[in-house]
Amino acid sequence: WNENMEGKVVIVTGASSGIGEQLSYEYAKKGARLVIVARREERLQQVAETARGLGSPDVVPICADVSNVNDCKRFVDETINHFGRLDHLVNNAGINSICSVEDADDIKKFVPVMDVNFWGCVYPTYYAIPYLKKTRGKIIVNSSVTAILHPPTLAIYSASKAALLSFYEALRVELAPAITITIATPGLIETEITQGKHLSKEGVIQVDGQLADEIVKLPVMSSQACAKAVLDAVGRGERNVTEPKWYKAFVLL
Ligand code: NDP
Numbered sequence: 001w002n003e004n005m006e007g008k009v010v011i012v013t014g015a016s017s018g019i020g021e022q023l024s025y026e027y028a029k030k031g032a033r034l035v036i037v038a039r040r041e042e043r044l045q046q047v048a049e050t051a052r053g054l055g056s057p058d059v060v061p062i063c064a065d066v067s068n069v070n071d072c073k074r075f076v077d078e079t080i081n082h083f084g085r086l087d088h089l090v091n092n093a094g095i096n097s098i099c100s101v102e103d104a105d106d107i108k109k110f111v112p113v114m115d116v117n118f119w120g121c122v123y124p125t126y127y128a129i130p131y132l133k134k135t136r137g138k139i140i141v142n143s144s145v146t147a148i149l150h151p152p153t154l155a156i157y158s159a160s161k162a163a164l165l166s167f168y169e170a171l172r173v174e175l176a177p178a179i180t181i182t183i184a185t186p187g188l189i190e191t192e193i194t195q196g197k198h199l200s201k202e203g204v205i206q207v208d209g210q211l212a213d214e215i216v217k218l219p220v221m222s223s224q225a226c227a228k229a230v231l232d233a234v235g236r237g238e239r240n241v242t243e244p245k246w247y248k249a250f251v252l253l
Pocket of ligand 1: 013014015016017018019020037038039040041043064065066067092093094095116120142143144145185186187188189190191192223
């Protein structure tokens with residue numbers, strides 16, 4: 001990853017754990033100045049401390065809910081007030097809900113998935129565009145391979161991630177050549193989303209025993225390896241990042 005990040009300013013959403021935490025550390029090692037966003041304050045403070053230790057000269061943790069449009073305006077405004085510029089916006093925050101549609105006790109339970117995963121990327125992007133144009137900056141989006149392979153029990157999650165593909169492909173054309181956009185579509189990454197809470201073997205078994213057997217066979221990547229792969233692709237100016245082995249694994253399902 002060869003981009004010189006010294007003096008540059010990066011916002012990472014969903015930075016309190018998993019891939020977003022590791023993306024923050026990779027930026028910190030490059031000397032970038034950071035605004036890290038999530039809801040859990042204590043976790044954000046810990047990530048900020050580690051990022052400073054890794055080489056970031058200035059890290060500002062901001063508690064915000066990306067599904068709230070006012071929160072998104074606030075953290076973009078605070079970034080500009082504090083640093084005076086913005087170079088990369090990393091839209092990474094996301095949640096999951098693993099359940100077949102007919103088994104949902106209330107169809108509205110899926111609404112937050114779309115609110116966080118889709119609108120939680122669109123809102124910060126909207127407010128960041130004028131500042132990213134000034135620096136000829138970059139937008140990085142964490143979609144998912146489920147956007148393309150749509151496995152069962154992840155219908156709404158996959159739809160939210162597919163919506164990101166359409167949105168950012170159109171935006172890429174609207175904003176070229178001033179702003180570059182890279183869309184990541186990772187496979188199975190070892191994070192809080194996959195550990196116990198969402199794609200655990202037990203959780204999936206409740207929905208579909210056969211699927212569970214297949215899911216535990218998928219190759220799992222660490223969140224650090226994923227962060228590095230994403231930023232390597234950003235450095236190369238790639239439009240899209242997907243590991244071929246993830247495709248293969250999900251096609252097996
Ligand atoms: P984690 O659960 O570890 O990270 C999710 C992050 O998003 C946390 O920092 C969480 O922080 C934050 N977040 C969730 N909801 C909100 C909200 N409303 N407002 C602000 N921040 C929020 O999981 P991952 O690291 O795996 O997930 C990161 C992204 O990667 C997600 O978009 C996910 O869909 C995507 N992805 C993950 C894959 C995997 O296999 N793990 C595969 C493909 C894509 P907090 O709770 O403190 O707000």
